[in-house]
Amino acid sequence: MLVRTQFAGFGGQGVLLMGYVLSNGAMLKGLNVTFFPSYGAEMRGGTANCMVTLSDKKIASPVGSQADILVAMNGPSLDKFEPTVAKGGLIVLNQSLIKWGPKRQDVEVFSVPLVDLAREAGSERAANMVMIGAVCAKRDLLPLEDVVKGMQAAMKGKDKFFALNTKGIQRGFTFAQTGK
Amino acid sequence: MPSEKKLMRGSDTLAEAAVRAGCRFFSGYPITPQNELPEYLSWRLPQAGGTFIQAESELSAINMVLGAAATGARALTSSSSPGVSLKQEGISYLAGQELPAVVANMMRGGPGLGNIAASAADYFQATRGGGHGDYRTPVLAPAGCQELAELTFLAFDLADKYRTPVMLLGDGLIGQVMEPVVFPDPIDPADLPPKDYILDGCAGRAPRAIFSMLLGQQGELYKHNLHLQEKYEQITADEQRWEENLTEDADIIAVAYGTASRIAMSAVEELRAEGVKAGLFRPITLWPYPKQALRKLAQGGVKVAVFELSAGQMVEDVMLSVGERAEIHFYGIPGGVIPTPADVIDFLRSALKGDGKVGRRVEI
Known part of the structure; x- marks a missing residue:
């Protein structure tokens, strides 16, 4: 098993944190993992992306030729990374911001009304947690408890956010599993 | 005891491994893509009783490392390509004076200021000495975070064993990628073998000096160069990995x-x-x-x-x-x-x- 997930969006949307949560959760579950963030002259309002690779075997390259899953948090990220998704791969869209779908027909598309779900979970600021929950549930990347553990490891020392973030992750799981 | 498994960025891994390998002195000047390394050491070294100095320039940083090495400390400096170019004079002096130090280069794109994407275009500079004079430095090239932790320990050991600067050659990707790491047992600097050449005060013993200028008329420099070359032959025979x-x-x-x-x-x-x-x-x-x-x-x-x-x-x-x-x-x-x-x-x-x-x- 080898799964590469590309997370992409605006700086400030918690894009790197999503990847970091997934990476920590996967490590704690005993999987091999690499987390490769984009870096550059990027800041709030700019673009941010990272690729997380999970495998039960040793991971050779932390950068892949293709992504199995693309998590697009805004329109420009969808435009930029849509061509890099593997045939039969999954594109997860932040439906609250992306009003047009991918052009490709050979991938699965999963739209998540992120802002609405995050509000239901308690705050719009938990949108990235809703997203990581939805992604993990959709492709069985990790069970709910491991995502929560990964969030707690990724945000060590920031315990005051744990309750809200856990609600966000749960909301994402529920949406992916029930469609509402 | 080895550490628990932790997801760590490459630059942080090198920094933590250095402290655990007994490094207690760092001096550097900021440059992307390796700023996380000095940032980490800026709090971690004082915590371990060591010294962190953000120098006013790369020249200053490498020469502070030279000074720390002359007093016996395990010393580290880090930079990225253009900054490492600036440090070459100091690296040549370290080699000439036979002082141990570790220099980390997280290579970026060049020539000139280039850009901050991963690159590996400093191979010639790293493996051919880099500065002036007939010298070489052992160069270790990690391919991931776990190996980076282990090679950082090795770099300090080789530096002390052969009294030479040693280079850790990474790149922007190795510096930025995060992977699970388990660190080897920490080394207490007090447990390291004593060094009989360092300048730590001469009360009760004959004074010492460390030179790189050998002006004597009796072939001192020639002899010194032959000695260095013998050392490099020894390293070549014993340290290929x-x-x-x-x-x-x-x-x-x-x-x-x-x-x-x-x-x-x-x-x-x-x-x-x-x-x-x-x-x-x-x-x-x-x-x-x-x-x-x-x-x-x-x-x-x-x-x-x-x-x-x-x-x-x-x-x-x-x-x-x-x-x-x-x-x-x-x-x-x-x-x-x-x-x-x-x-x-x-x-x-x-x-x-x-x-x-x-x-x-x-x-x-």
Whole structure:
């Protein structure tokens, strides 16, 4: 098993944190993992992306030729990374911001009304947690408890956010599993 | 006790490993893509009773490291390509004065200020001495976070053992990628073997001095150079390190180090899945280069395919190792772009066919 997930969006949307949560959760579950963030002259309002690779075997390259899953948090990220998704791969869209779908027909598309779900979970600021929950549930990347553990490891020392973030992750799981 | 497994960025890994290896002095000047390393040490070293100094320049940083090494401390400086160029004078002095230190270079794209994307175009500078004079520095090239932790320990050990600067050669990707790491047991600097050359106050013993200028008329410099060369021969004989993957039955052997080796290994795995007999030879020490080990593999019609994040630097060591024992192909991606396994697959296929579509054949 080898799964590469590309997370992409605006700086400030918690894009790197999503990847970091997934990476920590996967490590704690005993999987091999690499987390490769984009870096550059990027800041709030700019673009941010990272690729997380999970495998039960040793991971050779932390950068892949293709992504199995693309998590697009805004329109420009969808435009930029849509061509890099593997045939039969999954594109997860932040439906609250992306009003047009991918052009490709050979991938699965999963739209998540992120802002609405995050509000239901308690705050719009938990949108990235809703997203990581939805992604993990959709492709069985990790069970709910491991995502929560990964969030707690990724945000060590920031315990005051744990309750809200856990609600966000749960909301994402529920949406992916029930469609509402 | 080894640490618990932790997800860590490469730059932080190097910093934490340095402290655990007994390093208690760091001086550096900021440059992307390795700023996380000094940032980490800025709080971690004081916590361990060590000293962190953000110097006013790279020249100052390397010379503070020289001073710390002269007093016996395990000392570290880090930078990225343009900053390492500025440090070359100090590295030459460290080599000339036989002082141990570790210099980390997280290479970025060049020449000049270039850009901050991963690159491996400082191979010549790292492996050929870099500064002036007849000297070499051992160069260790980690390919991931766990190995980076282990090679950081090794770098300090080699530096002390041979009284030489040692370079850890990474790149922007190795510095930024996060992977699970388990650190080796920490070393207490007080438990390290005493050094009989350091300047730590001469009460009760004869005074010492550490020079790099040898003006004597009795051939002192000549003798000193012969002594250095003997040391380099010893290092060459004893300290070559490398890794071989799937090379036994290979029709084509990729040769790559650092980030490039990770990408090449993915390519090798994908080709193997399709029945193509590909393998990977990964030098871990770039100087001394594992020449004999590579030479041994170059037989029976195997093709050697060198992949670098440069326009062609390590390929010269491959040519010196392999000679005319095997066909050598080269594919290089110069600084500024991170290639993917698909690029290397195309290269290896092309080299096997000999159609010259990706990369090129190199001849002596």
